[in-house]
Amino acid sequence: MTALPVAACPTEAELEFDRQIDALVMTGLPDALELAEQCFRASIEPLRDLLPEVEPGTDGLPFVVVVPHLPVVPVLESVHTVGGPGFTTMDDEDLARFRPLPELEVPAAPYLLVDVDPGADTLNLPPAEVLPRLQSAGRSPLTIAEGLAVLVSDPGVLRARNCFSLLGSRAGDKRVPALWISSRRPRLGWCYQGAPHTWLGSASCAARLGA
Secondary structure (H helix, E strand, O other): OOOOOOOOOHHHHHHHHHHHHHHHHHHHHHHHOOOOOHHHHHHHHHHHHHHHOOOOOOOOOEEEEEEEOHHHHHHHHHHHHOOOOOOOOHHHHHHHHHOHHHOOOOOOOOOEEEEOOOHHHHHHOOHHHHHHHHHHHOOOOOHHHHHHHHHOOOHHHHHHHHEOOOOOOOOOOOOEEEEEOOOOOOEEEOOOOOOOOOOOEOOOEEEEEOO
């Protein structure tokens, strides 16, 4: 009598991967990108083969699924916390000025951010001072789309960890976009690159992995 194959239990990383995809779907991204939900999920599925190991109980962000070129305002508004939905006072024209730094080589298709750090050890340091530190440590600053991906994956991240700047997106001036809590709601705004804030760190990642 031939024994039936036993289905392998999903790993911690796979369970987290599926949870993050569900969270992205709940933002309305498939409709915004004019994709059927099935096609949206299929476009992200190849990243499953690139998942890093996730240790149970790990106090960190081993990976975050990112969809580039996402519509910033609708995705931000889809994130709800105790005080209400996320928001920004920046208009579309201003938001469009912030583009990923060319040297980051951000993938054009969905990808993984690996070893994401919101930057608790950079609180109260000017973003302009943090950037060279990140680069010398072999780490990369996050973009606006990546910051939103972190927020979607964990809507409570700004309270549970810390608020953070997104040094990977710049508008050609002295402003640095950032995510923080305002009136108990997630807010996307900007601060000057030379201004330190006790409540604001600078987020980074170890790598970007695309299929």
